[in-house]
Amino acid sequence: MRRGILHEKDFKPQFSGHETFPLRYGWLKKVFDAVYELEKWGKKEETRELFLSEAAISKFGVGKNMVASMRHWATAAGIIVEDDDKHIVTTDLAKLLLSDDGLDPWLENPSSVWLMHWQIAAKSPKASYIWLFSHYNNSQFDRTTLVSLLIELCSEREEWRGVAEATLKRDVECLVRTYVNKPSKSESFTEDQIESPLAELNLIQSLNKNDTFQLRRGDHPSIGIGLFLFTLIDFWKRYSDEARTLSLESMTYEPCSPGRVLCLDEDAVAERLYEIEKFSSNVLTWSETAGLRQVIANKPLKKIKELDFLKLDYKNTNRRKAA
Incomplete structure (x- = not known):
């Protein structure tokens, strides 16, 4: 069975609107x-x-x-x-x-940039982004392959079949520019190479002179516990809002889960759960009973405010004010 936001009946994909510009600073x-x-x-x-x-x-x-x-x-x-x-x-x-x-x-705190990535790649209508991070199961890709796979995806849905190949090519190019630093004209790295704040996350690495790319799955230490808990509850509410338990497998491998969207492997997800009681003030509990590794919600999900968790990453942070 097809799962995830892309396969929801009322999902309306968006492959244009960016006017070929990646997200810019400010x-x-x-x-x-x-x-x-x-x-x-x-x-x-x-x-x-x-x-x-x-x-x-x-x-x-x-x-x-x-x-x-x-x-x-x-x-x-x-x-x-x-x-x-x-x-x-x-x-x-x-x-x-x-x-x-x-x-x-x-957006000086890394958690803020991760949050923007989550919003775009897990919750927005930007189908190319959701598909790459949540449905593409290989680690490497190139622009041509990604466009071909998106054409195949569009052909599966009658209401998507009108999307032109040229539109998909522009969308894929914008995606690459959003997450990958521009090629350097010199041997040393310069800030001018960073076109988008999302490129700072290093989720996509350029290989072979920018013709092939690799999704960097594993662990990303810059993901704060507040951001992780925010994404966990946000996903849980959309995935199974009545359930009081969520398995490690689901939060790692399901489409639009923290593991898929944040490019975290199972060990990296599990590591962030060991002290979940402390960081969630006992709202959430990590359990490994009877071979089941899962998070338990100690109250109904609708009573848990994920925005409150997000604040954990900003305690004692000196914020620069606008001039």
Whole structure:
């Protein structure tokens, strides 16, 4: 049986909208500030035209296509959403993270970047990203192979069959640029090679002069316990929201699970669970009884707020304020 968000009946894939631009530094904060300012001043109606008017070009300081890309990425990352009346509003997650007195307005903490990756590769309509991290079972790939496999995926769903190959090629190229540093023109590494904050995660490694790539599965020490617990509860609620137990196997191998999306192997996932009682204030318990390795929720999932776990990674963090 096909599992995961890609195979949900109401899932609507998105292979365009980025205008070929990867997520750039500062974009999410700029979009959040622009929308949140209108919200604070009761100008909700103006959010409908915020990214469409000519004034948007001067407001954001970029061209028309890049303005559209900024909106695209902010939506994919769960920073803004469109409500039923077509107003653009900021999310609770965005307010917690990106407001001027938020946890990390400038995404300086690694957990913030991991969080954006999670939002995009586990929860957004960006099908290419979800497919690569949650359904592709090999470690290496190239652009041509990935496009071919996405064409095959689209052919399986009648409502997806209209997606052009050229669109998929542009989407795959944008994906690569989002997660892989640009090739160096010299032997030494420079910051100019980093085009997107998601490239800092080193989830995809370039091989053979940028023609072949490898997913780096294993352990990633920069993943904080707060971020991990956030993804665990977030996945659990979508995977089986009534269940009070979740197996190590499910949280490692199921599509859109922490193990798949964060590229963690089973040992790396298990290692983060050994002290889960302490970090969750006994809300969660790790059990290895009778050969079953699983997490037990000590209260209903709907009463567990994953955003509270996220805050664990930002304690005693000095946050740089906007000038």
